[in-house]
Structures are given as C-alpha cells and as structure tokens.
Amino acid sequence: EARKGFISQINELSDVERETSISINRRVDLRRTALYIAAEDDSLISHSSVPLPVDAFLERLDDLSLGYCSHYNSLSRSSRENFLESIEKYLYVKKVLTHRSGSALMLSLIHSEILKMFRLWGLLDFDVEIFFPHDHYGLPRAYDKQKSKESDQPHIMTVQMLLEK
Numbered sequence: 001e002a003r004k005g006f007i008s009q010i011n012e013l014s015d016v017e018r019e020t021s022i023s024i025n026r027r028v029d030l031r032r033t034a035l036y037i038a039a040e041d042d043s044l045i046s047h048s049s050v051p052l053p054v055d056a057f058l059e060r061l062d063d064l065s066l067g068y069c070s071h072y073n074s075l076s077r078s079s080r081e082n083f084l085e086s087i088e089k090y091l092y093v094k095k096v097l098t099h100r101s102g103s104a105l106m107l108s109l110i111h112s113e114i115l116k117m118f119r120l121w122g123l124l125d126f127d128v129e130i131f132f133p134h135d136h137y138g139l140p141r142a143y144d145k146q147k148s149k150e151s152d153q154p155h156i157m158t159v160q161m162l163l164e165k
Helices: 002-010 032-044 054-077 081-091 105-120 150-155 159-164
Strands: 127-129 141-144
Touching: 002 032, 032 054, 032 105, 032 159, 054 081, 054 105, 081 105, 081 141, 105 127, 105 141, 105 159
Parallel strands: none
Antiparallel strands: 127 141
C-alpha cells in the first residue's frame, strides 16, 4: 500500500517540478510522499503487518502548525527574521529539534510544510526558502529568499533531492 501511495504521488511530477524547491512545490503532497517512504521502510525493517499510521502523522504535522499559530500569531506581524526565528524556537520547544528526532531531511520537510500552511492561511506574505546543510551537524533553517546569495543555491532542498535522500 505504501509503495502504491508513493507512486501515485510522484507520477504527478514533471521534470520542472522535480527541480522546484520544496518550499514552493504545490503539485505533490511531500508530507504524504515522505511518510509513504517511511511506511515501506518501517514494514521492511520491523516485519510488522501493522502499517505506519500515515494519516495520524499528517494530523500531528497539522497540529504542530496550528499550535504555532495559536501561540505566536502576533509574531507574524513582526520582522521577517523574527517570524522565522520564532518558528525555529517553537520547533525546539516541541522537541522536534532538541532531540534531533528525525534527519535534517525530515526537519527540512517539516519546516517547509509549516511555512506552506502559513502561506495558505495568509500569515506569510514573503518568499521563504529552506537552507539544507550538507554536513552532518547543521540543521535546516528557513530564510527570507530576498536575502539569499548565489552561494545559497546548492543548499536549496528540491523535490528531487528530497525524494532521493
């Protein structure tokens, strides 16, 4: 089932969309796609007949976004840097980052999906990019795309990079 779900998601991608930043991808539900990959890995490793609860994890991610909005809504009106820093602090408080529970790849996806949700709700009115570190110690972070430099380009997480990793 996980493989079928994954294939149904990636069949929607064009070559252009594969090279699109995860921050602006709208064609494929990357949260669901990543969880389908995790579900298949989990079934192969654990040999369990109980599937990974993809929908429950999606609800948790939505709850994470909603939780941020209820506590930090006033910060969305502050400077862009403060807004992005407050999201990172929120993720630390929720122990997503402090326990390093998950890879930098998944943390990039979480960041990106929270930002997409804010865009949908009208709380985010500027372009944000996810900086993906290529070392084993760095953490992904969101930054204002207007302040990007050419040297940031290799660190932008694309849909293809996410799927490959």
